[in-house]
Amino acid sequence: MTRRYRRSTLHETDALCVRIGEFAESSAVVSLVTEGMGLVRAMARGAKRVRNGFLGPLDRGVLYRVRLGSRGEGLLHLNSASVREPFGALRRDPARFHAAEMVLEVAGDLMREGEPQPDLFRLAAFSLKVLERAPEDRLALATTLFLVRAAALSGHLPEIDACVACGLPIEEDRPLVSPARGGALHAACAEREPGARTVQKPVLDLLEDLRRRPAAEILRTPRPRSTMRGLRVLLEEWLEHALERRFRAAEPMEREIRRGEERGSGGGEGLG
Numbered sequence: 001m002t003r004r005y006r007r008s009t010l011h012e013t014d015a016l017c018v019r020i021g022e023f024a025e026s027s028a029v030v031s032l033v034t035e036g037m038g039l040v041r042a043m044a045r046g047a048k049r050v051r052n053g054f055l056g057p058l059d060r061g062v063l064y065r066v067r068l069g070s071r072g073e074g075l076l077h078l079n080s081a082s083v084r085e086p087f088g089a090l091r092r093d094p095a096r097f098h099a100a101e102m103v104l105e106v107a108g109d110l111m112r113e114g115e116p117q118p119d120l121f122r123l124a125a126f127s128l129k130v131l132e133r134a135p136e137d138r139l140a141l142a143t144t145l146f147l148v149r150a151a152a153l154s155g156h157l158p159e160i161d162a163c164v165a166c167g168l169p170i171e172e173d174r175p176l177v178s179p180a181r182g183g184a185l186h187a188a189c190a191e192r193e194p195g196a197r198t199v200q201k202p203v204l205d206l207l208e209d210l211r212r213r214p215a216a217e218i219l220r221t222p223r224p225r226s227t228m229r230g231l232r233v234l235l236e237e238w239l240e241h242a243l244e245r246r247f248r249a250a251e252p253m254e255r256e257i258r259r260g261e262e263r264g265s266g267g268g269e270g271l272g
């Protein structure tokens, strides 16, 4: 669903660069998650030269103010990009870097072309800011929170308020979840659901918690590592099922979170 922008119209919006493709020697097709225009693919002439209209080579995971123009049919052109937030600390620490990679990949995959989703854009920009500044022991929580909110904003959150088969509340310790059915089920109700798997009830409780409370309040309280990991795995599976693709950033991110935990700082009072 690509919207055609009017000839010679100039668009200005905040944007995060999520992908830089190869095009020619010094130019590239870039994918931008924008505040006002949804996902945008644009031609960036000279993006890889050191001296260009972008004040340096265009980089992923930087918040820019961009000006986009169209010249008739085809791709929009990125006319200029000025840095609003460089998020430099994300590039100096592997734990922050790989968590940010996950944010960029998921936001880029969830955002639709030509359809403004400002809340999803703001969530991605906010999450990068948190990942840049939060203490190391909150990075896993910040990433988990991002996944919950991104899934919610794009309508991909599992239904957990009641069993999706019988409609009654779920009180058992190990209910099942089924991407095909869209949510949680009683074990007895899930007997004929081939794609369903069990999930710990605390994982669903954490999902409910992260969905509802203000982000600043959430980030003040550590959570058990294993519950956060269970929730990330659930949401990654959920989004991958919905988008029919795999997130390349998920595995390196989990590896860095584990390294942080082994150093004794990765999250959650050593629980789990």
Ligand SMILES: [Zn+2]
Pocket: 163, 164, 165, 166, 167, 168, 185, 186, 189
């Ligand atoms: Zn049921």
